Amino acid sequence: MSADRAARLRRLPAVDQVLREVGDRPETVAVPRPRLTALVRDVLDAERRRIMSEDAEPLDAAAVGERVLEQIGRQGTFSLKPVINATGVVLHTNLGRAPLSALALERIASVAEGYSNLELDLASKERGSRYAHVEELLRRLTGAEDALVVNNNAAAVLLALETLAHGKEVVVSRGELIEIGGEFRIPDIMLRSGAVLREVGTTNRTHLKDYQGAIGDNTGLLLKVHTSNYRVVGFTADVPSRELVALGHDRGLPVMEDLGSGSLIDLRDWGFPYEPTVQEVVAAGVDLVSFSGDKLLGGPQAGIVVGRRELVGRLKTNPWNRALRIDKLTLAALEATLYAYDAGRALETVPTLQLLTEPLVAVRRRAQRLVARLGPDLRRRLDAKVIEDRGQVGGGALPTVELPTAAVALGATAAVARSLDGALRRGNPPAIGRLVDDRLLLDCRTVLPAQINALAAV
Structure with missing residues (x-):
């Protein structure tokens, strides 16, 4: 080390000098002394590294103190904040997807403020189900027999595959093996569920005969995945939900459709291209339908599953369901969002719409x-x-x-x-x-x- 650089390092203020500079500032009043001392040492260490790498002039005690106050300001604010x-x-997605309605925010605050009847039946005083708060709304809005909500749509798909097809083959079109954000892929989710992927068709064209030829003794489920995050155009063909349902039921197999974004409103009246609504897919006879709560629905992050009572019931009793379940705040926001749809006021009150x-x-x-x-x-x-x-x-x-x-x-x-x-x-x-x-x-x-x-x- 050169004599000049060593001299600059010696001119750095001592820890006590900096503490005297900042000790009486309003920003440090609530900071415990050991933490404040540690922050001063951290800033001085960073300053030493700067001098060693840049041949820079040292900061005086006042300037180091300002750096310490900046650190306190950064560490003293919440990381998650409105944007x-x-x-x-x-x-x-990076900004939290759907902003929530005023009613959803009100319901979250109301439920979070104290205790709630999350899993208590107020009529009988017996233990109830957390899903009861949204089940009837989802049945009424979608026409399904039963409903379940977990923490996101990937979890919904994982739970359904593990419940219905663990150790069995799941037949899915090659053109529907999608990747969602964060490099999460349908084949990977299937692997984690214990199901065995059986691809049929090609990237751009899949026919009913492809599914027919793939069904065997170890087939557990026919899966249709709506490609909501991309489009294949041109020379294409896929199998409509009704035809796949007819095949599945003829062979005694359940049919599931992952709708992805999922919408309860046909948006074509506002100039949007056709997207199948949840109600349409349920009406087509699909046994299980999954979709997201925080996309076109405009609610909180959630994975919603609707469909046949017997199959949804099996999902509810799977031990994985407890690991994937949603909390009371999400339920409060989801119930408020669904209430707006049920009241015919979603377009006026749900911010996403x-x-x-x-x-x-x-x-x-x-x-x-x-x-x-x-x-x-x-x-x-x-x-x-x-x-x-x-x-x-x-x-x-x-x-x-x-x-x-x-x-x-x-x-x-x-x-x-x-x-x-x-x-x-x-x-x-x-x-x-x-x-x-x-x-x-x-x-x-x-x-x-x-x-x-x-x-x-x-």
């Missing part, structure tokens, strides 16, 4: 309001403009749909746009936009009306 979604992706079906003119007005809130000087410096753009549904739903939207474009240069992007992510609340063609776009389709003022203030 303004200005990406234009309605069901953004509101964001998907909102007319472009309303989104444009929100973007114009955001620009107006910036003020003339800031508008000029940021070169703020309202532009038309295309958003996405997200969450592995309706992959071919591009949502017409309006965004606020910011940043006269790429450097300014990147700087703004970072500043917004560090804001309170953080805001997440998209960097496109050297500009930062704040897509207002996914910015909730109540968030416009907060976004402008960031």
Whole structure:
């Protein structure tokens, strides 16, 4: 080590000096002394490493103290926090997918505040079932005989496969062996369940005769997977649910369909392409149907299974069900979401459906309001403009749909746009936009009306 570098290291303040600098600051009042001392040592260690690697000048006690206060600020805030979604992706997986309705939030708070009748039958005072809070709603909305809810749709599929086909073959079209987010694949889930994969058909074409030829003595289930997160177009063929059901029942085999995103509303009236609803698949005679709670349904994360009473009952008694079950807060939010559908008010009260079906003119007005809130000087410096753009549904739903939207474009240069992007992510609340063609776009389709003022203030 050079004499010069050693001298710089010696000029670093002592731990006690830094403690005197920060000891009386409001930010440190609630910090225990041992923790504060450890933070000071951590910052000084980092400063020593900086001097050794960069030949940098040492910070004085006041500057080191400021670094310590920054650490306290970062560690003292919650990691999971509200974020303004200005990406234009309605069901953004990384941002928590579906925002919940006001009623769902109210019900969560009400149930979380104290105790609840989660597993208590109030009429008999006997132990009840947590699923009873949503079973009747799901039966009524889907036409199914029974229902079960676990913590996500992958868990629902895993539970069904383990229950109905452990050690047996599951026949599925090769074109439906999908991968969902995080590299979770249907074949991998099947392997973990103990079921044996039997692929039929080709990537783009599968016929009824392919299923017929694959059924044998060890077949346990016919599985259909709706490719909700991608589309195969062109020279394609698949087997409709009704035909697969007829084959399965003729051979004494249950048929399950994994709908993925799952919707209780036909969205074609709002210009969306056809997606089979849960009700349609149940009406086709499919024995078990699984779908997500936090995608097109617009509720909390959950895996919902509806279908034949005898089969759902077997899932309920599987020991795996206890490991995969949902908690009281999720049930409260799901019940409130389903209640909106049952009351015919989902389109007016479920935020996901509101964001998907909102007319472009309303989104444009929100973007114009955001620009107006910036003020003339800031508008000029940021070169703020309202532009038309295309958003996405997200969450592995309706992959071919591009949502017409309006965004606020910011940043006269790429450097300014990147700087703004970072500043917004560090804001309170953080805001997440998209960097496109050297500009930062704040897509207002996914910015909730109540968030416009907060976004402008960031």
